[in-house]
Amino acid sequence: MPETFGDRLRRIREEKRLNQAELAERTGFQPSAISHFESGRRAPSFDNLKKLADSLAVTIDFLLGRETLPTTAGPVAEKLFRNFEKMTAEDQDDLSKFAAMLAEKNRRRQENK
Amino acid sequence: MPETFGDRLRRIREEKRLNQAELAERTGFQPSAISHFESGRRAPSFDNLKKLADSLAVTIDFLLGRETLPTTAGPVAEKLFRNFEKMTAEDQDDLSKFAAMLAEKNRRRQENK
DNA sequence: ATAGATTATGACGAACTCGTCAACTCACAG
């Protein structure tokens, strides 16, 4: 059985360590709307699909299971990379180290259940 | 005026040298449905968005005008990019703010010299 | 200018999502 849209949404949300209420707040939905999407009760409309992808900082294609890289998109990612271009190489290294630290922190949390 | 979804759909369809009827046949719509989409009278639903992207052989993100990253190349950018995907949404926000700070610092330094 | 292809527009009921809200389960901490 293939992974449904709802399954994928849930998986990505949990990877980003958001609960339904938090994701609802970011997207401007009711928490129940997230639940409806994840359980397959409703399919998000055009506009709301965009909001979900933005809030999770992933591509819509990734959200829909067309696994083409990069998986990252949206306003947060765009701002980050735009600013990345505007700093010194040294600052870029520092930023990258900070990112590695955050990613590592998340990896360890994943381990400890 | 930003390019609307309908504008983009039309542009891509014409690039592929399809008329509305041909695209309609590929997607299983009525020709009028394509016209409705291109003129902005209707916004395609979740499912139909997928069909359109399939039939035109483009990503949904491209269809929606989301610039696919990265514009930046190099090992440092790639590492940052990979780690970005592996952190919580909140950390992504924090990282982006840190990047904005560094970029701002560099901008001010440029001014004073 | 006439004919044919292409696109545009508008209507119809059916089906769907929307936001909102209430009621319910379930896990877990005090």
Added chain:
DNA sequence: CTGTGAGTTGACGAGTTCGTCATAATCTAT
């Protein structure tokens, strides 16, 4: 046991898209 937080489910009217069809408008040649 009691409460608190997270998630589920189901309902409601309002609004939208659905497929289908008819018809008007526009373009493209001969």
